[in-house]
Amino acid sequence: DTGVSQNPRHKITKRGQNVTFRCDPISEHNRLYWYRQTLGQGPEFLTYFQNEAQLEKSRLLSDRFSAERPKGSFSTLEIQRTEQGDSAMYLCASSRMTGGLFNEQFFGPGTRLTVL
């Protein structure tokens, strides 16, 4: 399977706990994106990496959120001191920058976070 993978698929945690999600992009893709999707809404951009550099962060990404992509391969998204409002589907996507008009983003299945 050469698609984008995310782990875990589901995470239930108590308010105040820290959680970490992992994303493994398609191997030759140099861009990696994180999105958050709540019920009845489309995904919202959180942040993106080009290789190992984090180039943009949405204002949605509060200080409790941190993302890394060491060595430009897999990425982790950590949420510290989780709040009930963090409950959502967290989607990871990757793309290969071709210099063309559009770089198709390929999505993983997502990690569903429930904060009790």
Added chain:
Amino acid sequence: DQQVKQNSPSLSVQEGRISILNCDYTNSMFDYFLWYKKYPAEGPTFLISISSIKDKNEDGRFTVFLNKSAKHLSLHIVPSQPGDSAVYFCAVDSNYQLIWGAGTKLIIKP
């Protein structure tokens, strides 16, 4: 403020007929538009796109129309098949990120 709007949360269409999904956007500077399809428990998958220099793009049963003056795009599926039942998202490629509508759930009735 929603920059991309899909005003129909759901749409039900008879198998074999045409499905038309609509999307409106607010920023006339947007220049690349996409449709993604999402099945339950899966991530969105790219379906079809259109550049602002065109008004129509066709790929098999799927056609996207762009009306720049009205800031409106639509996705036509002809003929609709049961496997088309999914949530369809309209999105705009804004450089490094995609800006999404809320989605329309399409149900194809046999």
